[in-house]
Amino acid sequence: MIETERLCFARGVVLREEDEASLLLVPEGAIFLNGTAAAIANLIDGKRTFAEIVEVLSEQFSEERERVAADAREFIERLRASGVLA
Amino acid sequence: MNAPRPLSLLCELTYRCNLQCPYCYNPLDYHAYRDELTEDEWKRVVREAAELGVVQLHLSGGEPTLRRDLAGIVREASTSRMYVNLITQGTFLDETALDGLVDAGLAHVQISIQAPEEELADRIAGTRVHQRKLEAIERVLQRNVALTINCVLHRVNHDRIADVIAFAERYGVRRLELANVQFYGWAYRNRLALMPTRAQVERGMQVVEDARRRLGDRMQITYVLPDYFEEYPKPCMLGWGNAFITVAPDGRTLPCPAAAAITTLPRVNVRDVPLREIWEDSQLFNAYRGTGWMPEPCRMCDRREIDFGGCRCQAFLLTGDAGATDPACRLSPDHDLVVAWRDGRDVLPFAPRIVEKAH
Ligand code: SF4
Numbered sequence: 001m002i003e004t005e006r007l008c009f010a011r012g013v014v015l016r017e018e019d020e021a022s023l024l025l026v027p028e029g030a031i032f033l034n035g036t037a038a039a040i041a042n043l044i045d046g047k048r049t050f051a052e053i054v055e056v057l058s059e060q061f062s063e064e065r066e067r068v069a070a071d072a073r074e075f076i077e078r079l080r081a082s083g084v085l086a
Numbered sequence: 087m088n089a090p091r092p093l094s095l096l097c098e099l100t101y102r103c104n105l106q107c108p109y110c111y112n113p114l115d116y117h118a119y120r121d122e123l124t125e126d127e128w129k130r131v132v133r134e135a136a137e138l139g140v141v142q143l144h145l146s147g148g149e150p151t152l153r154r155d156l157a158g159i160v161r162e163a164s165t166s167r168m169y170v171n172l173i174t175q176g177t178f179l180d181e182t183a184l185d186g187l188v189d190a191g192l193a194h195v196q197i198s199i200q201a202p203e204e205e206l207a208d209r210i211a212g213t214r215v216h217q218r219k220l221e222a223i224e225r226v227l228q229r230n231v232a233l234t235i236n237c238v239l240h241r242v243n244h245d246r247i248a249d250v251i252a253f254a255e256r257y258g259v260r261r262l263e264l265a266n267v268q269f270y271g272w273a274y275r276n277r278l279a280l281m282p283t284r285a286q287v288e289r290g291m292q293v294v295e296d297a298r299r300r301l302g303d304r305m306q307i308t309y310v311l312p313d314y315f316e317e318y319p320k321p322c323m324l325g326w327g328n329a330f331i332t333v334a335p336d337g338r339t340l341p342c343p344a345a346a347a348i349t350t351l352p353r354v355n356v357r358d359v360p361l362r363e364i365w366e367d368s369q370l371f372n373a374y375r376g377t378g379w380m381p382e383p384c385r386m387c388d389r390r391e392i393d394f395g396g397c398r399c400q401a402f403l404l405t406g407d408a409g410a411t412d413p414a415c416r417l418s419p420d421h422d423l424v425v426a427w428r429d430g431r432d433v434l435p436f437a438p439r440i441v442e443k444a445h
């Protein structure tokens with residue numbers, strides 16, 4: 001993955017936040033997100049790059065950058081493989 | 087038992103359609119559904135579903151764009167924060183119609199084609215419409231709404247998968263659904279003409295795999311194998327009464343669009359009963375909820391929470407008992423029914439769905 005690429009949801013992907021859950025709505029259904037995944041999804045706005053998202057997250061969770069980056073990379077690669085990212 | 091949260095509502099707005107696909111899953115007696123819900127009734131259904139926790143609305147038919155009030159229903163749903171998906175064959179998606187829908191908050195459109203080229207497509211559709219679909223596809227691509235091209239596969243067009251993929255590629259379509267025909271309604275009636283051969287299905291898998299490798303994340307290709315070519319059935323609707331609600335044109339409410347075929351279950355209509363009550367308390371939705379209803383071999387099977395015993399409608403159509411293990415499962419005592427039909431050699435001409443109209 002290119003760390004400087006801006007991340008953006010594909011057309012037809014909607015993040016829905018409820019009191020007790022966050023879901024990604026995609027044409028074929030709904031993907032329930034856990035806390036970290038929801039935090040990442042919230043930061044995907046077409047402007048931030050992967051590196052910037054990791055930056056924000058590691059501050060937010062006061063965790064080491066490397067650890068956060070590994071988790072985020074896995075999640076984002078999964079999103080990309082299922083066509084959720086533009 | 088406690089009802090889970092439903093996530094998805096399918097509104098079959100009308101069974102009217104100007105096409106005559108032999109694989110149509112609409113019921114044979116679709117004329118019995120002429121007394122369609124009004125715009126206000128559909129809006130009420132949408133609101134009641136939103137209150138139950140439904141996040142996604144699928145609008146289908148028949149051909150849903152034949153309803154002039156479609157945009158109003160879309161707006162009601164998007165105002166309730168629902169994700170709205172339109173399932174259409176595209177022949178009426180002109181500029182005005184499409185702009186109205188996008189403006190009302192439509193998130194996704196699925197347009198079906200019958201085949202990758204005009205002659206065959208129009209032969210399957212039973213009428214000249216392919217060209218109009220192409221125009222609709224181009225129009226949708228120019229708007230801020232997601233698009234999936236869908237092609238239902240069966241014996242007549244199964245060998246054209248590579249061309250369908252090339253078609254989608256030419257248009258720069260990001261999402262392609264290659265759906266093997268499912269045998270309900272008209273498709274069940276035409277099953278002997280439509281069942282692909284094993285050789286076709288195996289070639290199809292190869293073609294799709296090659297294309298996926300070549301295209302990477304440029305195109306998502308869904309290719310769902312027919313479950314009668316696999317060992318175990320599909321997790322139909324993620325379980326009966328577990329996540330999905332279907333409302334037929336006349337308000338009849340069902341756990342899945344094919345379930346109207348099950349004549350042994352009581353009917354319930356959202357015109358008479360609130361959606362919540364139907365979802366939580368109706369005999370219909372509780373009939374096969376969870377695992378308690380299961381017969382052997384499902385009852386002790388470790389896949390029972392994976393495929394939920396398969397499809398109730400298929401079980402009913404093939405065995406007469408909607409509570410039987412889906413015969414598509416190789417462990418089903420009725421599996422030989424599927425084998426006989428799958429491996430049968432008769433190739434019959436198919437009957438377009440309109441035939442019944444004359445009666
Ligand atoms: S399958 Fe064909 S005939 Fe049936 S509703 Fe869809 S487009 Fe119309």
Ligand code: SF4
Pocket residue numbers: 318319383384385387388389390391393394395396411412415416417418
């Ligand atoms: S026996 Fe029932 S639960 Fe087990 S795989 Fe077959 S259909 Fe599924």
